[in-house]
Amino acid sequence: xxxxxxxxxxxxxxxxxxxxxxxxxxxxxxxxxxxxxxxxxxxxxxxxxxxxxxxxxxxxxxxxxxxxxxxxxxxxxxxxxxxxxxxxxxxxxxxxxxxxxxxxxxxxxxxxxxxxxxxxxxxxxxxxxxxxxxxxxxxxxxxxxxxxxxxxxxxxxxxxxxxxxxxxxxxxxxxxxxxxxxxxxxxxxxxxxxxxxxxxxxxxxxxxxxxxxxxxxxxxxxxxxxxxxxxxxxxxxxxxxxxxxxxxxxxxxxxxxxxxxxxxxxxxxxxxxxxxxxxxxxxxxxxxx
Amino acid sequence: xxxxxxxxxxxxxxxxxxxxxxxxxxxxxxxxxxxxxxxxxxxxxxxxxxxxxxxxxxxxxxxxxxxxxxxxxxxxxxxxxxxxxxxxxxxxxxxxxxxxxxxxxxxxxxxxxxxxxxxxxxxxxxxxxxxxxxxxxxxxxxxxxxxxxxxxxxxxxxxxxxxxxxxxxxxxxx
Numbered sequence: 001x002x003x004x005x006x007x008x009x010x011x012x013x014x015x016x017x018x019x020x021x022x023x024x025x026x027x028x029x030x031x032x033x034x035x036x037x038x039x040x041x042x043x044x045x046x047x048x049x050x051x052x053x054x055x056x057x058x059x060x061x062x063x064x065x066x067x068x069x070x071x072x073x074x075x076x077x078x079x080x081x082x083x084x085x086x087x088x089x090x091x092x093x094x095x096x097x098x099x100x101x102x103x104x105x106x107x108x109x110x111x112x113x114x115x116x117x118x119x120x121x122x123x124x125x126x127x128x129x130x131x132x133x134x135x136x137x138x139x140x141x142x143x144x145x146x147x148x149x150x151x152x153x154x155x156x157x158x159x160x161x162x163x164x165x166x167x168x169x170x171x172x173x174x175x176x177x178x179x180x181x182x183x184x185x186x187x188x189x190x191x192x193x194x195x196x197x198x199x200x201x202x203x204x205x206x207x208x209x210x211x212x213x214x215x216x217x218x219x220x221x222x223x224x225x226x227x228x229x230x231x232x233x234x235x236x237x238x239x240x241x242x243x244x245x246x247x248x249x250x251x252x253x254x255x256x257x258x259x260x261x262x263x264x265x266x267x268x269x270x271x272x273x274x275x276x277x278x279x280x281x282x283x284x285x286x287x288x289x
Numbered sequence: 290x291x292x293x294x295x296x297x298x299x300x301x302x303x304x305x306x307x308x309x310x311x312x313x314x315x316x317x318x319x320x321x322x323x324x325x326x327x328x329x330x331x332x333x334x335x336x337x338x339x340x341x342x343x344x345x346x347x348x349x350x351x352x353x354x355x356x357x358x359x360x361x362x363x364x365x366x367x368x369x370x371x372x373x374x375x376x377x378x379x380x381x382x383x384x385x386x387x388x389x390x391x392x393x394x395x396x397x398x399x400x401x402x403x404x405x406x407x408x409x410x411x412x413x414x415x416x417x418x419x420x421x422x423x424x425x426x427x428x429x430x431x432x433x434x435x436x437x438x439x440x441x442x443x444x445x446x447x448x449x450x451x452x453x454x455x456x457x458x459x460x461x462x463x
Contacts, residue, residue: 051390051432053425055459056377060388060427078377080459081439083425085432094433098461112409125408129444129456135373137442137458164442166405166414168332 026069026084028097034079034134035102040069042086049087054099055080079136104130104138104162109191111182116173117200118229124171124195128184130162137165142186149181150174173197177229199229205280207239207273216241216265216285220273222257230257235275243269321348323398326415331406335413343413343445346452347401354378355394361386371448372455388427395422397436401443410447412455417441438462 026040042048042063050069052059056078063069063086076082079101085094108129116123126146130138143159144167160167167184174180177199183192203226210217218239223231237259239250244267252261259275265285273280324344335343350369357365363382366375385391397420405414419441424434444456 049427051425051427053390053392053433054381055457056381058381058384058388058390060390081437083433085425087432090430092432094435101458110407110409110411112407112411122408125411127407127409127412129412131373135376137444137456139442139458139460164404164414164416168405168407170332170408 026086026093026095028084028095030097032076032097032099033102034099034132034136035073035077036099037073038071038076040071040084042067042069046088051085051087052082053085054078054082077134079132079134101136101138101140102132102134103140104142104165104186105133105189106131106135107144107184107186107189107191109184109193111193111195113195114193115196115198118173118175118177118197118225118227119200120173122170123173124182125168126171126182126184126193127166127168128162128186128191130165130167130186138162139165144184144186146171147181147183147185149183150176150178175227199225199231200227201225202231202275202278202280205237205273205275205278207271207280207283209271209283209285211265211285212262214265215262216269216271217260217262218271218273219260220254220258220280223254223259223275231275233257237273237275239263240272240274241269242272243267320352321345322351322396324348324351324401325399326401326403331403332408333406333410335403335406339410343415343452344401347399347415347417347443347445347454350454351396351399355396357382358385358392358394361391369451369454371446371453374444374454374457390432391426393424393426395424397421404442413445413452415443415445417443 028040029038032038046065048063050061050063052071052075057075059075076099079099081096081098083094083096085092108131110127112125128144130142132138141161143161145159146157146169148155148171157169174197177197180195180197181192182195183190202223205223206221207218220237225231231254233254233256235254236251237254239252239261241248241263248263250261250263252259268286271283271285324347326340326344346369353365353369357378361382363379366378370378400418402416403413404416420438422436425432439459440462441457441459443454445452446455
């Protein structure tokens with residue numbers, strides 16, 4: 001009996017000590033959504049200090065007996081695990097609680113590239129990240145819709161669910177040059193980006209030559225790709241002349257659809273033209289054909 | 290618009306791939322937290338060099354975050370944090386400094402899984418199962434100490450010479 005009494009006494013002392021070390025914790029709602037204001041009964045019997053330590057917010061307040069602790073929308077705007085700590089003197093009690101992200105309200109939209117040649121398969125990457133109104137990642141699946149719009153037409157993808165806040169797609173570039181607007185929408189929210197579609201490699205590159213004294217004027221026909229899209233101004237066309245003195249080269253940018261240059265002419269010469277990986281026709285001047 | 294019709298219909302989703310694991314374990318990284326990376330799915334494979342760089346940069350990000358929260362120094366975030374993550378932790382550190390609070394972390398290691406790597410290489414989403422000990426101080430007074438196992442969702446984006454943490458959000462364990 002003495003042993004049992006001793007154990008009981010020890011247990012009682014231990015219980016009292018444990019209670020002294022850990023004051024009553026705070027009672028917080030099990031489910032808090034980012035931006036929700038919460039009122040926490042403090043249970044404070046005297047003066048206490050309340051600490052809130054979260055992923056994006058830290059606060060320290062004095063609490064008086066009977067006073068509730070108000071956690072505002074701003075206090076709980078960042079999703080994640082928070083520690084609510086209440087200290088009576090040197091004795092502190094902690095309560096962890098989780099603030100979940102709200103539903104998706106904003107979209108981050110990444111489209112790459114911003115400039116693309118026509119007729120490229122799966123060449124445009126569109127990635128969207130769904131965020132709530134406080135820029136937390138909206139981890140609950142949300143239905144987003146991608147849309148591609150040109151001057152002539154527009155087409156939408158079927159709704160696609162985000163996974164861990166992310167949805168993505170790949171698109172082919174169109175067959176006609178010009179801008180295409182890629183957009184993504186989530187409910188009433190949408191984001192859009194513009195991709196410039198340009199002609200692909202030139203097709204049937206053709207140069208003509210006209211001798212003017214000791215100069216030869218070289219000019220291409222309008223440079224277009226195989227789908228008839230004009231190759232953008234500024235694209236470099238290389239003219240090469242080979243004669244008895246050797247080989248000389250001029251790089252000329254396309255202006256208003258054509259490339260033009262003048263080269264010295266001193267007798268028999270072969271002239272060729274190239275643009276990118278495409279080689280055009282050869283011209284032989286001043287010699288036997 | 291036919292290509293767009295076909296493209297819109299043929300939306301590509303991430304497909305499961307062969308899991309691959311890389312670890313930060315070289316002597317030069319001895320001061321960094323232990324980080325392991327498993328890449329198992331996504332529209333794009335993670336290249337070996339990218340994998341190694343992400344590991345190093347993510348480990349360095351946690352190291353600088355821990356130092357920033359312990360010393361209440363916002364400037365330490367500059368190297369590896371950007372965007373929302375930087376804004377959020379900057380605010381936290383400023384509030385900590387204003388209230389005299391600081392946090393000490395003992396990092397016990399990270400297990401990263403790459404959830405998404407965008408086709409253009411512009412963004413990577415990772416899941417981090419991390420274990421660390423967190424101590425919260427008010428001045429010199431220890432308020433709380435606990436070993437925590439947590440799961441984070443991370444968005445990283447490439448900068449000039451490193452991967453930056455753009456979003457770091459803890460989520461309930463699945």
